[in-house]
Structures are given as C-alpha cells and as structure tokens.
Amino acid sequence: MQDTIGTLPLVGRALGRIEDRQLLSGTATFLDDIPIPGALHVAYVRSNVAHGTITAMDTRAARELTGVRAVITADDLDHVPPLVTPVANAANPPRHLLAKGVVRYVGEPIVAVVATSRYVAEDAAALVAVDIDPLPVVCTLAESLDPSKPVLHAGAGIDSNVLFDRVLESGDPDSAFQRAAHVIERTFRHSRVAPVPMETRGAAATIVEDELVLWASSQFPHALKETVSDLLGVEKVRVKCPDIGGGFGLKSLASPEEILVAWAAMYLNEPVKWVEDRSENLIASAHARDMEVSVRVAADHDGVLLAMEVDALCNTGAYSVHPITHTLEAAGVLSMTPGPYRLAHYRARARAMATNTCPAGPYRGVGLPVATLVHERVMDILADELGFSAVEIRRRNLITSDELPYLTATSQKYDSGDYVASLEAAAEMIGYDSFPSEQRAARSSGTLLGLGFATYVEWTGNNSKLFKQRGMTALKGWDSCQLDLDQDGRVSVWTSSPSIGQGTATTYAQVLADATGIAIDDIDIVQSDTGTGEVDGNGTGSSRSASVTSGAIILAGTELKSRLIEDAAALLDVPADELQIVDSEVSEHAGHERSIDVRILAGKADPGRYNIGRTFEADDVLYSYATHACRVSVDSETGEVDILQYVVAEDCGRVINPLIVEGQTKGALAQGIAAALYESFHYDEAGQPQTGSFMDYLVPTACELPRVTIRHLEIPAPNGILGAKGVGEGGTIAAGAAIANAVSNALASEHNTLPLRPEVLQGHARAIFENLH
Amino acid sequence: MGMQRISVNVNGADVEARVEPRLLLSDFIRHDAGLTGTHVGCEHGVCGACTVEVDGAPARSCLMFAVQVEGAVIRTVEGLTASAGPEGWSVLQQSLHEHHGLQCGFCTPGILMSLQPLLTAEEDPDETQIREALAGNLCRCTGYENIVNAVMAALAQVRSSRAA
Ligand code: FES
Ligand code: FES
Numbered sequence: 001m002q003d004t005i006g007t008l009p010l011v012g013r014a015l016g017r018i019e020d021r022q023l024l025s026g027t028a029t030f031l032d033d034i035p036i037p038g039a040l041h042v043a044y045v046r047s048n049v050a051h052g053t054i055t056a057m058d059t060r061a062a063r064e065l066t067g068v069r070a071v072i073t074a075d076d077l078d079h080v081p082p083l084v085t086p087v088a089n090a091a092n093p094p095r096h097l098l099a100k101g102v103v104r105y106v107g108e109p110i111v112a113v114v115a116t117s118r119y120v121a122e123d124a125a126a127l128v129a130v131d132i133d134p135l136p137v138v139c140t141l142a143e144s145l146d147p148s149k150p151v152l153h154a155g156a157g158i159d160s161n162v163l164f165d166r167v168l169e170s171g172d173p174d175s176a177f178q179r180a181a182h183v184i185e186r187t188f189r190h191s192r193v194a195p196v197p198m199e200t201r202g203a204a205a206t207i208v209e210d211e212l213v214l215w216a217s218s219q220f221p222h223a224l225k226e227t228v229s230d231l232l233g234v235e236k237v238r239v240k241c242p243d244i245g246g247g248f249g250l251k252s253l254a255s256p257e258e259i260l261v262a263w264a265a266m267y268l269n270e271p272v273k274w275v276e277d278r279s280e281n282l283i284a285s286a287h288a289r290d291m292e293v294s295v296r297v298a299a300d301h302d303g304v305l306l307a308m309e310v311d312a313l314c315n316t317g318a319y320s321v322h323p324i325t326h327t328l329e330a331a332g333v334l335s336m337t338p339g340p341y342r343l344a345h346y347r348a349r350a351r352a353m354a355t356n357t358c359p360a361g362p363y364r365g366v367g368l369p370v371a372t373l374v375h376e377r378v379m380d381i382l383a384d385e386l387g388f389s390a391v392e393i394r395r396r397n398l399i400t401s402d403e404l405p406y407l408t409a410t411s412q413k414y415d416s417g418d419y420v421a422s423l424e425a426a427a428e429m430i431g432y433d434s435f436p437s438e439q440r441a442a443r444s445s446g447t448l449l450g451l452g453f454a455t456y457v458e459w460t461g462n463n464s465k466l467f468k469q470r471g472m473t474a475l476k477g478w479d480s481c482q483l484d485l486d487q488d489g490r491v492s493v494w495t496s497s498p499s500i501g502q503g504t505a506t507t508y509a510q511v512l513a514d515a516t517g518i519a520i521d522d523i524d525i526v527q528s529d530t531g532t533g534e535v536d537g538n539g540t541g542s543s544r545s546a547s548v549t550s551g552a553i554i555l556a557g558t559e560l561k562s563r564l565i566e567d568a569a570a571l572l573d574v575p576a577d578e579l580q581i582v583d584s585e586v587s588e589h590a591g592h593e594r595s596i597d598v599r600i601l602a603g604k605a606d607p608g609r610y611n612i613g614r615t616f617e618a619d620d621v622l623y624s625y626a627t628h629a630c631r632v633s634v635d636s637e638t639g640e641v642d643i644l645q646y647v648v649a650e651d652c653g654r655v656i657n658p659l660i661v662e663g664q665t666k667g668a669l670a671q672g673i674a675a676a677l678y679e680s681f682h683y684d685e686a687g688q689p690q691t692g693s694f695m696d697y698l699v700p701t702a703c704e705l706p707r708v709t710i711r712h713l714e715i716p717a718p719n720g721i722l723g724a725k726g727v728g729e730g731g732t733i734a735a736g737a738a739i740a741n742a743v744s745n746a747l748a749s750e751h752n753t754l755p756l757r758p759e760v761l762q763g764h765a766r767a768i769f770e771n772l773h
Numbered sequence: 774m775g776m777q778r779i780s781v782n783v784n785g786a787d788v789e790a791r792v793e794p795r796l797l798l799s800d801f802i803r804h805d806a807g808l809t810g811t812h813v814g815c816e817h818g819v820c821g822a823c824t825v826e827v828d829g830a831p832a833r834s835c836l837m838f839a840v841q842v843e844g845a846v847i848r849t850v851e852g853l854t855a856s857a858g859p860e861g862w863s864v865l866q867q868s869l870h871e872h873h874g875l876q877c878g879f880c881t882p883g884i885l886m887s888l889q890p891l892l893t894a895e896e897d898p899d900e901t902q903i904r905e906a907l908a909g910n911l912c913r914c915t916g917y918e919n920i921v922n923a924v925m926a927a928l929a930q931v932r933s934s935r936a937a
C-alpha cells in the first residue's frame with residue numbers, strides 16, 4: 001500500500017525489538033509480578049475422577065484454617081449462569097464455573113479456596129473432602145460413538161456425544177470415484193497435545209471505585225471482558241493485560257478459573273489472584289488435535305486428484321471452550337483438507353465428540369496441522385503408488401499462480417501467491433535432485449535417510465464472514481487501535497491485540513512510524529487494556545496481528561498524519577500538499593525551509609484532536625502458504641529420528657520485520673516438530689492423565705531441535721492493507737506432515753500417525769536391513 | 774508454623790527475613806525480596822526458568838527452600854544487569870537482543886543465569902556443548918536456534934576481549 005502510507009523507510013527492516021530491554025533485564029511485569037498489595041490467593045480443588053456424581057462435600061476443615069477467607073462451591077454461584085458458547089448448527093453444552101453435581105474430566109474445578117497466601121490456599125484445598133460416585137468413562141473417540149456409553153450432557157438436553165456434525169459437499173464425488181484409475185483409502189491420526197506456554201494462565205482482580213479491574217494473561221481481553229460482564233452481571237469491567245509469557249491460542253479462552261477470580265474479588269471486595277501451576281496447565285487448561293481422519297482419494301492415471309472424501313472425528317473433551325467453541329478444529333479440517341490442490345469433487349464430514357477429557361481448545365495452527373498431515377501424506381502415497389516423485393505429484397496438482405484467485409470446493413477464495421514456486425524453492429534448498437543417490441549410498445553403509453515435503457495453504461487475518469461460516473459467531477473478525485499524541489510529542493498506541501511474545505510492539509511501531517512520519521523512538525505501544533478509548537476487537541490469534549491490527553494502525557496513523565499536516569499548513573501558511581513529516585518534524589517537501597516540530601503542534605492542539613481510534617477488518621481472508629522440506633535419518637537400532645536439514649520457502653506477503661518473521665517461523669516450527677516426534681498427552685482407560693508434568697510430557701530442548709533455513713517469496717496480499725499476510729502459525733502447520741513424509745521415505749513404509757514413536761519405527765528400520773542381508 | 778530467621782546476600786544487598794521453613798527459594802526471591810525477574814515455569818525442576826546463582830553456581834530456586842540458603846550469596850537476573858557494562862546489559866543480554874534470542878522472554882532470565890558458567894569457562898564449547906548447556910532450560914517460543922547463535926556470538930566476544 002505504497003499509496004496510502006508513502007515510502008516505507010522502516011517496514012521491511014530487521015530492527016531489534018523494542019520489547020527486549022525489559023525482558024532481558026528482568027523488569028518486565030508478567031501476571032504474577034503485578035504488585036497488588038493485600039491480594040488474596042486462589043487454589044482450586046479439582047476432580048480426580050474423569051466422570052462421576054458429586055455425592056458429598058465437606059469444606060469445614062478448610063474454612064476453619066487460619067488465613068482462609070472463602071471456600072467457594074457451585075452452591076455459592078447459584079445466580080451465575082453457566083458459560084454457553086453460541087455456535088450455529090451445533091449442540092452447545094453448558095459449563096459451570098465450578099462443577100455442579102457432575103464432574104466430567106480429571107482437573108475440572110470443583111471448589112475454589114481463597115486465602116491470604118498461596119501456601120495457605122493449597123493447605124486448605126487439601127482439607128476439602130469431595131465424594132464422587134464414579135460413572136462409566138468416555139475417553140476415546142470410539143467410546144464417544146459407542147451407544148452403550150453415557151451421554152455426557154444428557155442433563156442439558158443434549159442427546160448425543162456428537163456435539164457438532166457437519167457435512168460439506170461440492171461437485172459430484174460419486175461419479176468421480178467411479179471413473180478414477182486409482183483410489184486410495186487411509187486413516188490418519190494425530191495425538192493430543194498441550195500448548196504449554198512457559199508462563200501458565202493467571203488472573204488478578206481488584207475493585208477500583210465501582211469498576212472491576214481484571215488483570216489477565218489473555219490473548220482476547222475484550223472477549224474476556226464481555227464474558228465476565230455478561231456472566232456476572234457487572235456493568236463496569238476493565239481487563240488489563242500485563243506482559244504475556246506465550247499463549248499459542250490457549251490464552252484466547254475466557255476460562256472458568258479466570259472468571260471465578262473476578263467473582264471472588266467482588267464477593268469479598270478484596271483483591272484476589274490466581275496463578276495456575278504447571279500440572280494444572282498440563283492437565284486442565286485445554287488440549288488440542290486429538291483427531292482421527294479417514295479419507296478416500298480418487299486420482300486419474302496421471303496422478304491428478306479427482307475427488308476426496310473425508311471423515312474427521314475430533315475429540316473435543318468435556319466442554320466447549322469460550323469464545324472459540326468446540327467446533328474449531330473440526331471445522332478447520334472440514335474446510336482446509338483440500339489444501340493447496342486443485343479439487344472439484346469433495347465430500348467431507350467432521351464431528352466434534354464429547355469425552356471425559358480436558359476440553360480441546362485453540363492451539364497454533366488450529367485444525368490445519370491435521371489437515372496438512374492428511375493432504376501431504378496423501379500426495380506421497382499417491383506418488384508412490386503411481387511411480388511419480390514427491391515433487392512431480394505436487395506439480396501436477398498444485399493450484400498455479402495463473403489460477404488465483406481460486407475458489408475451492410469448500411468456498412475458500414485463495415487470493416494470491418505462487419504455490420508451485422514455493423515447492424520448487426524448497427526442492428532446490430533441500431538438494432532434492434541429488435538426494436536419491438545420497439540415500440542409496442547411505443543405505444549401503446547402514447544409514448537410513450529420508451526426505452519429505454509438505455506444502456500447505458493457511459487462512460490468516462480471518463474476518464467476521466469467515467468466522468460466521470465456521471459457526472464461530474462469538475468472534476469478531478476485526479481489530480482496532482487508539483492513538484494518542486501527547487504534549488511531549490509521544491504517541492501512545494493501544495490495540496485490541498495484546499502482545500503475547502511475538503514482537504508486535506516493534507512491528508506496530510515500524511508500521512506507525514512509516515504511516516505518520518513520527519520518529520519510532522517517540523512511539524509507545526502500550527499493552528492492551530479494554531479501558532482505553534474505543535478499542536475493541538478480536539484479539540491476538542489466528543495469525544492476525546501483523547495483517548489486521550496493523551491495518552487499524554495504518555488507518556489511524558494516516559488520519560493523525562493528515563491532521564498534523566492540516567494544522568501545520570495553517571500555522572506555517574503552506575499548502576498542505578507541500579508538507580511532509582519526517583522524524584517527527586513537519587516540513588516543506590522542497591528545501592525544508594519552513595518546518596514545525598510535531599511537539600509544538602501537539603502543544604497547541606485542542607484536546608482530543610490527536611486522539612484517534614480506528615478499526616480494521618480484512619475484506620477477504622489472507623491466505624499464506626509455504627513448502628517445508630526436511631531430511632531425516634532414522635536410527636536403524638533405536639528408531640530415533642534425527643532431523644538433518646530443514647528448509648522453509650514461505651510467503652507471508654510483505655515482511656514487516658524479517659527478524660521477527662523468521663523468529664515466528666522457527667518458533668512455530670519447533671512446536672510442529674514437538675508434536676511430530678515428542679509430545680503426546682495420554683490418558684489411561686479410566687480417564688486419568690498420564691502426562692501431568694514436564695517429566696512425562698516431553699517439551700523438546702535445544703538438543704532436539706534443528707537449525708532452519710527460510711526463504712521468503714514475499715508476494716504481497718492484494719487485499720491486505722499493507723500486503724502482509726499472517727505468519728504466526730505456519731511453521732507449526734507443516735512440520736508434522738513434512739517429517740512424517742521424510743520418515744516414511746526413509747523407511748519405505750507408511751507412517752500416518754503422529755507422533756512418530758521410536759518404538760514403532762524401530763521395527764521398520766530393522767526390517768529394512770534384515771531384508772537387505 | 775514456626776518461622777525461621779535467614780540472612781542472605783542478594784545481588785550485593787544483605788537481606789534479613791523471617792520465613793516459614795517450607796517457603797521455596799523462588800517464592801522468597803520473587804515475593805519476599807521483590808525480585809520478580811526470576812520466573813517460575815514448572816515448580817518441579819524441569820524448565821529452568823527459576824534459575825539463579827547460589828554462591829556462584831546456577832541453581833533451580835524452585836527446588837530449594839529459602840532456609841537452605843542461609844548465609845549464601847545469591848545473584849539473580851536483576852544483579853546481572855546491575856553489574857553489566859555501560860549499556861546496562863551483559864554481553865549475553867546484548868547478544869540475545871541482536872540475534873532475536875527471545876520472544877515472550879519468560880524463559881530468558883533463567884537462560885541468562887544458567888549460562889553464566891559457560892561464558893566464563895576456560896575451554897571453548899562447540900555448538901553441541903552449547904546446546905547441552907541449554908538443555909536444562911525450556912523455551913517454548915524460539916526453537917532455540919537464535920539463542921544458540923546469540924551464545925556463540927557472545928562467546929566469540931568474550932574470547933576476543935580475553936585475548937586483547
Ligand atoms: S520453575 Fe524451577 S525448574 Fe521450572
Ligand atoms: S521466549 Fe518465550 S519461552 Fe522462551
């Protein structure tokens with residue numbers, strides 16, 4: 001958008017991050033660092049049973065403990081309605097802030113103890129006795145579908161564990177299957193994973209005059225504010241975000257634990273805080289990607305895709321999550337499994353199933369890591385069956401740049417880019433041509449090498465239209481900002497999308513400096529606070545900050561610039577179109593003869609003149625894409641996978657700050673690799689979590705993760721305001737598929753379940769050498 | 774619960790306090806001494822976010838009780854900054870900034886404190902050894918590559934200033 005904001009001296013530069021100073025010196029303020037004198041602490045008593053009826057509760061001993069201020073149960077919350085997240089065409093199960101009569105997963109909060117210290121609160125929580133009569137447990141997808149098993153939300157009039165069941169059909173898949181030369185049928189599985197931000201969740205509430213101020217480690221402060229206000233019937237609520245130690249989707253939820261903190265502060269009229277501990281975070285925050293997808297795919301003799309049939313089952317856990325809903329992963333798989341490929345005939349069904357497990361929530365990539373695993377494994381399986389190379393089969397099926405914009409069988413309007421170019425770039429970067437001979441040579445010396453690709457396309461900067469299409473009616477799709485130029489010439493900027501660690505303060509400052517001509521050092525990006533101006537919007541998530549929130553900043557910045565120029569023109573007696581702003585000084589284009597400092601203008605202006613709010617929503621969804629490629633070796637004895645080389649050829653449109661964009665890709669990739677090779681959240685048959693600590697849930701360390709080489713194609717999005725598309729999730733989306741393809745290639749066998757476990761791979765690896773000898 | 778008196782030196786200042794014997798060192802540092810730069814990411818000894826120096830050696834403050842450090846000298850990330858160069862940053866802090874070795878920054882103080890021995894060690898670690906030294910600190914944001922690059926650059930700088 002050169003026209004809108006003129007030249008771009010800062011956008012595109014790898015500026016060091018503004019936010020680093022405080023983070024590096026230990027002076028940042030995360031939720032648990034906020035000084036709140038006299039704050040009381042909450043500890044939750046959680047269910048240790050996956051499914052059962054609460055028959056008795058004894059809280060007397062807890063209440064009598066010195067320092068305990070309140071012991072809260074569902075009975076105290078009678079006037080508080082349950083959380084119900086509206087979703088079109090789906091069952092909407094109610095979720096009480098504290099379990100009422102029935103518990104539905106291990107970790108469900110039953111009692112909240114409020115005490116003068118965390119230590120006392122935990123002592124008291126241990127004194128609460130809860131009797132639970134166990135009910136039969138529904139843990140797996142198969143159990144959820146089993147009619148002999150209990151229906152989890154029957155009490156709320158929901159007569160099935162299938163909470164969401166949606167079919168999409170386009171073209172004529174049946175006749176396409178009939179005339180197909182090749183039909184393959186497979187099932188793909190992704191195991192359950194946890195987002196695990198290093199800072200756990202937390203909230204702190206205080207009453208300031210007649211306002212409820214809720215500090216929350218939240219990606220969606222506006223949604224949280226509205227939820228608290230509606231549910232608790234409080235008119236004046238203000239949600240403030242401190243520094244946030246990662247979110248990855250998890251912190252976009254308005255969770256019962258946070259809302260209860262607000263309730264307790266009002267009830268006691270004292271400040272109250274809760275900081276989740278790691279085992280609560282692992283067991284009881286939100287999980288993701290527990291899915292099984294069966295597909296049938298039809299192709300012709302030339303390997304061209306003709307039709308696809310998809311049946312996706314998503315384990316959505318015990319409740320819907322607010323405001324994201326229980327449909328998000330299912331809907332993602334439904335819409336995006338065709339991927340970047342030309343496909344006319346498509347039939348897909350996706351079901352979200354209730355089980356007695358921790359609720360599924362949003363986690364980096366939402367649905368797309370699974371959709372990509374499916375379409376990319378399908379490509380390689382087809383290639384093997386038909387005798388094509390992995391590159392050739394993709395060349396034949398990828399939508400070409402000439403075909404864009406392309407309307408998919410699922411009504412996605414892929415906007416721009418060059419998918420084939422990303423494939424070719426990745427193939428070149430990974431040394432594809434020389435690989436087959438290297439692979440043969442390695443094998444003869446006892447080493448199993450494999451190479452895998454994954455190409456994907458991703459929806460970013462989602463607008464209200466798309467959220468509606470996905471049934472997620474509680475999501476806004478727009479974001480906004482408020483600028484205020486003060487008398488010292490400094491601009492403060494509040495946005496609806498808090499920084500959760502991805503460097504948005506720097507990104508926004510670069511964009512605003514270019515949009516206004518204000519010196520970047522004079523810009524302060526303030527962490528989100530719903531009490532500022534008219535700021536409202538979706539929040540941080542689904543790769544939207546750089547594309548959507550930046551749009552609002554450009555709109556507001558452009559208005560600020562034109563007001564400054566208009567005022568300077570009057571004061572200097574120069575026509576406005578002869579003025580520019582450079583480094584916070586308004587001057588004549590030619591000669592710089594007459595000029596005035598922005599500070600002076602700010603000092604003279606009427607109050608509010610330079611206080612500007614703007615909202616932005618992308619007219620069309622912005623589709624980012626990439627091809628990942630990696631080389632792996634599989635240890636022939638242990639089955640362990642080592643990633644030898646990893647490359648990414650990606651297009652996120654205009655790169656605002658290469659340092660930050662590459663950091664996002666590498667970090668997202670780390671989470672994708674984690675789910676491909678290491679992480680998996682387990683329950684036993686009784687619904688007891690088996691991986692409730694970092695000793696069992698294996699977050700990779702520096703020893704497990706590889707270096708990554710990234711190339712940007714940088715084809716600007718035609719519909720975005722700056723040409724930027726989202727980038728936060730891409731790395732996660734393709735890693736599982738690329739690694740599964742590489743391992744399948746190394747072992748000359750199919751590996752369609754993530755994570756790829758050494759104990760499974762081991763047998764295949766040994767078999768190869770046994771067959772050789 | 775009986776309180777116990779402790780006196781420790783934290784970042785050069787003597788601190789006297791009466792604490793419960795069960796008070797974790799991490800809570801003492803964060804809430805009694807008010808030094809919230811030390812973070813708590815797991816409270817079970819795996820993530821390394823809570824790492825501080827106790828008598829010159831890195832230690833996980835979530836695995837110690839405050840009473841165990843009676844008489845000890847403790848340095849936290851805040852102390853690192855105070856003793857740093859004119860920029861107010863140590864070589865590694867500066868290098869992490871330049872190499873974009875942090876995103877949310879929650880793990881960063883623990884990483885800074887864990888790696889101090891590596892920066893002052895006699896021998897030159899290679900990338901594998903650097904990664905091993907980092908393996909006790911979990912970072913969920915970066916994928917570690919930029920942290921490793923930052924450490925390598927910081928080591929190069931430390932070496933060249935030693936040689937000079
Ligand atoms: S908080 Fe101490 S190691 Fe994680
Ligand atoms: S920077 Fe976020 S955990 Fe390391």
